[in-house]
Every structure is written in C-alpha cells, then in structure tokens.
Amino acid sequence: MNDKTIVTHNGNFHADDVFSIAALKLIFPSIKLIRTRDAELIARADIVVDVGGEYDPDSDRFDHHQRGGAGERENGIPYSSFGLIWQKYGAEICGGDQDLANGVDSGLVSNIDAIDCGHVEGVIKGITLSQTIGMFNPTWQEDTHFDAAFDEAVEFAARVLTRFIAAASGGINAKAVVAKAIENAEDPRVIVLEQYTPWKKTVFNLSEEALYVIYPSQTGEWRIQTVPLELGSFEDRKPLPEAWAGLSGDELQEVSGIDDAMFCHNGLFIAGAVSLASTIKMASIAVEE
Template identity: 40%
Template sequence: MIPAQLPRLVTHSGKFHCDEVFGYAVLRLALGLSRPGEDHVLLRTRKPELIESGDIVFDVGSVYDPQAQRFDHHQIGAPQREDGTPYSAAGLLWQVYGARAVAALLPDAAQGFAAAIAEELNEGLVKRIDEIDNGVSMSGPVLRDSLGLAALIGDYNPSWDSDEANGATAGDAAFLRAADFAAGVLALKVEGKRSRMEADARVLAAYQAGPEPRLLVLETGMPWKSAAFAHELPILFCISPASNGNWMIDTMPPEPGSFAQRLPFPEAWAGLQGEALAAVCGVEDAVFVHVRRFVGAAKSREGALAMAMKMLAQAPARSVAESPAEA
C-alpha cells in the first residue's frame, strides 16, 4: 500500500539513464527529501493511471508543464535551449529546482552564491546531460566517455541475469544507488564552485587593500589566478603562506594555462637557495627561487614582500612575458 499523504515522484520504469537519475537527485535536494517511504514516494512506472497520480512527473508522460509539475521531453514540440539543444528531464527540472538544490548544498554564509553556481552548472554539467540523453549537440558530435557521468550512472543498471533485473521493482534499488552517486557528484561540483567563488571574493578584497597594484598579498593560500584574469588585474606576483611556514612568491602568467610569466624572477636569482640567494637578492631570510624563475619563497611575510618589491622596482626595465617555465 502506497501512503496517500506522501508526495509522489514519478518517472519511468525499466532501464534508467543519467537524466532522470540526476533529476531525481536534484528533486530530493531541492525539496529536502530523504528516502522513499520516509517522506515521499518514488514510482517508476509506465502505467498511465499511476503517472497521472504523480505530484511531480519527470522523463515520462509526454507532457511538459512546469505549473503542473510535468517534466517530460519525449513528445513532439518538447522545449529546447536557446541554442537549439533539446532539454532532457534533467535540464527541465534544473530550470525549476536547480538553484534550490544548490542552495541546499551550501552553508548559510554561502547562500549568495547559489544562483551563480546553478547557472554555471546549467551551462556545463546539466547541458552536457541534455546533449548525451538526446544525442544532439550544437557544438559538434556527441562523444560518449566510458568514465563520464552518464556512462557511470548507466553502469548502475542491473545486469540482465541478476535478480534485481526482474520483477515488479526491477532496477528500483539500483536507481536509488545511482541517485546517491549523482547527488554526491553534484555536491562535489557545488563545493568546488563555492570554493572558487569564495576565493575570488577574498582575492578581490585583498587586492583592493594591497600595498601595490602589481602585488597581491593573501593571508592564506587559495586559488587566485582565475580572479586576476577575470577582473584583468595587473598582478605580477602573489604572496601567500605555505603549509611548511614559508611565504611563497608566485608569478602571474600572461594568460590562463601559460607556463610563462608576466615578470619572472631575476635571472641572477634562478636556482639559488638559502645564504647564496640571500647574498644576491639582499633579503636575509630568502629560501629559494626555482631555476625556471616562476616561484620563490622566504621564511617570513616581510621577507617575501621585500623580495617582491625588489623585483617590482626592476619591472619597467624588464620584459613581463618572458622565460617559459615548467613545474
């Protein structure tokens, strides 16, 4: 007997795919649901009368009507993205529930990032699910990856000769395991983007409070180059503490992914350490400069600042995009 008072979430039975599994994970997060039978009912069926009884129906039913909580994409005239990419059930559900699902994964202090994170995921992760499910991409052939999310979720389907593959509840337990996996992937994606956005905000605040427009000083290590590129900051060096107690001096590349530097360390400092480096650069607690001139360190914040300021004093007379380096 299915409890009548619990909300019914309905999708199709049989072999499951990434879009409805991911969509179900999104619904659970957005609606604050836990497990079927506890606070909601999950029906995997193709019976019209059961589909009709659903409070939220996705990837089945041949109806797209957000007001009526119907999210299918198999019917003639199903909705498409602005660029012509057909939506899958995941994409349709994301338009309504994505930001709420993201917000459910964020701490209170980071709720302001929810909308931006949801939009980034919509353009990347969710759109990719739409493309693979429909076999259509506006940017070229749809390429499948055996280690991609869609393939990994598909691997949760029970094999044809397993006990789980037969009977009235065939595949239901596997569907839930796949949904837990999808929710875990989504949580990791959200956390990664939250972390980057938080770092970007802190980088901008540190830059505005910094001693020199070409120098970024951070009081803790964090990703900083994406913010520098996004806001076109004229940074040449970033100073930040390392886990071993030293203070690192990182160079800024001229473009994302480049191994070059806008301003490399002086050639005379390259490959030197300790006393040998201190004698040349004039900073008593200098630790090292990489032979490729893209990173160096001092024992103290003040020492790292002194090394950076000495290099900045030479900046007008030196090229700011030379000496390619490799880690």
C-alpha cells in the first residue's frame, strides 16, 4: 500500500525528520503527511516519525526521544529517527543491496544521527548538512509557514539522498573494477584502467606495490597519475621524473622521447599522452627513474 499516512512533529524541524520523510517518500510516493503532536492523529497514523515517544519498527513507530533513547550503533553513535527508519527500509530504498545501504548509513545517515543526538565526536567541522537543513526553517523576519518550509526541505533532502545513494553505489562498483585491474596488471607497479574509475582508495588498500595508475581522460587521451603515500596526502609513493616537471608539447616530447606526450604537471603527480601505448611507456620510464 503506497497511500500511507505519515505523522511527524510540527513546528521547527531538523535534518533527521526531514531526511526521514524524504527517505520514506522514495518507497511510498503517495503519502499523506501530517505534522502534529496530537496524540489521536499519531495513534491513527501508519508511520510515525520523530514524535510519539515510541520505537517499534514492526508497527512503524520511529521516535528516539523517549527515556533511554532507541539504541546505538556499534561505534557508539545513537540512532535518531532517520537511522531507525534506515535500519528497516534502507536496503529496500537501495534496491535490496544491504552493502550499499550500510555504506549510506556510515557516510550520511550516521552523521545526521550523531548531530541530532549531540554525539558530535568525529563529526566534520564547518557547515554541516544538518545545519543546511536547519536553515530551511523560517526566520523570525519571514512569514513562511513551517509546513511549507518543511516540504521545501524534504525536496532538497530527497535530492541529496538519491545522489548520495548513487555515489555510494558507484564507489562499490568501482572497487570491483579496480580490484580486477590490480589482479590483471602485467606490472604490479602500474595499474591500467580501461575506463576512468575512482581508484585511489582501492589501490591504496589493495596494493602496496602500485606506483602509477593509467586511465583514459574524458577527451579521449590517456593519463598517468601517481599513487599517494596516504589517502589525501600530497606526497606520492614515487613522483614522475623531475626532468618532466611543468613541460608540455614539444618540450616534453624532446625530454621524454615520447612523440605524443602532452603534458606533465609541475607537481609531478599527473601527466598525459595521446595514446595508451605512449602513456604506458611514460610509466615504464618513471618506474626505472
């Protein structure tokens, strides 16, 4: 049944109730949303979110404000209503993929839960997604009704959630592609990808020998990029040859001996050539340098 009556609290809203409704709308598109604290309306609702003082997933009650809360993850982050809903419906929202749902929980849901529950240890500093959602609330200078502002916030949250799921799915699929390229590499120091795929985390985690990754650019040429010493580091396991730094075109071709070499960044972390064969040759020179 898609025609669900969903109740959440009225008045000021936060990221957990906004994302909860956004998530539920992905599987129940035709919902009747009521924002209230009226006990009778709460009792008659099909799903209750962030109000009502009860957590019972079997009856679709998802509050966490009752004494003792509604549990916490193994890493200590408590569940807000969004996390409780994600426990029950996350895999369904992700097309039955529990690994994907777990990835979305660790990257998005748990952060929103942590902030909502005041468990801020380890949360990235700066403007958070939770604060961004909070700014959809009307200010004291605006006439906007809270329910209209809530609907606007839900639309925004639904877009963020669907894009986060897509990104997480891409990351999982990329891991398999890159792992296969590592396994099939003729030289374990040089990993060749047939199409561009996010590779840094997988290469760093699966190969201690890899020095360079080769992949096609969006414009059809080929790139060679260094593997960093640490994820997020600007230091490389082995930089490209010093003599190539900052050169392009004829100058790089003369120094490298590669007739279709295109450029080498001054930071010696990325270079390119027109053909795959030439880019592999660049890697061979760099490995032996």
